[in-house]
Amino acid sequence: MPNSLRLLYFPHAARGEPTRLMFAIGKIPFEDNRVTSQWQELKPSTPFGQLPVLEVDGTAIAQAGAIERYAAKLAHLYPLDPLEAAQVDQVVCFIHDFLPPFSSTRGISDPVARADAQREATENLKPKLAKLNEMVEDAGSNYLAGPKLTYADIAAFCYVSFLLSGMFAGEL
């Protein structure tokens, strides 16, 4: 277990939330640094000019997927067995596809065009939610990747809750 953990991300849920929640579940103390006005200053010092970044005893890890999987391991939400882990990873890969059509709308400056793009993204999300619904049904009394709560469930829960939080135009 590391001595110090510092997560840098914006205040919203998006790509920071699964990590925050997994640390909380694992009762792992961490500094939840919510970056606002300091971002432009901070950006060049990040590995890929993006957030989130997780500082682990001074070492910076970038890329949401890498950070999430690391947090999952510390919180015992990621199986040791490679095949079981693959079943978690496949759900996570699928869920990670949900966000990009929405994040790409943030760069649209015209508010009408942005709302239209978000509505389109919402329409395109529906078949993915239908698929996720089917996966939940198929899981029966199990969680998404086996009999216990894993990173797969946390990713699904966080990304769905975030996308449907009302931040993006579109009816579901």
Next chain:
Amino acid sequence: MGNSPSALPPLTPKPNNVKLLYFNLAAKGEPTRLMLSIGKVNFEDKRVPFEEWPQLKSSTPFGQLPVLEVDGTTIAQAGAIERYAAKLAHLYPSDPLSAAKVDQVVCFVDEFLPLFAPTMGITDPEAKANAQREATEKLKPKLAKLNEMVEKAGNGYLAGSKLTYADIAAFCYVCFLLSGMFAGATMSVLDSYPALSNYRKKIASLPEVKAYYEKQSDRDTFKP
């Protein structure tokens, strides 16, 4: 109390039956093929002809390839399959922090292929070539970043002191995208990124990689 939370359980047996289903293309199948080969894992490398795909599609977990069948269990999603293959091949660290360093490189190179994927569905050849040339321009800053990552990597490997899944993913995706399949995207693009160009040659020259590609066709850019 010494074991890290994600150490491979001791004596993880190699699976008996492994079958990879993917198209006859490098793209999202290649890192897995190469890693299973490096790990000396016997596997059936099923190349699904495009004409057979519509029939097969609905039987796959997400209507996509690749899919990996392991002793009766089906795994979908390239990233999940690759990481599993990497573990079998001892190309993925058991220490969570070292693994995160591998994962972060993989997440980054996973951005490369999607630049070109939308161009595959364009039927008009001129529009397709234009879209691919545009994708190549978008790839260049990412190659510049990867070049910088190679320069900063003291040991010559992208994540740590040994060959890992990070190197295999970077190598395969770069060699595939610059194979000449996409307009504007050829090996000469690497002339602007000398460290990356040398790195590609170095990985291609590793005995286990070289031996694999000696037996493959349509993989010229994967050879030294």
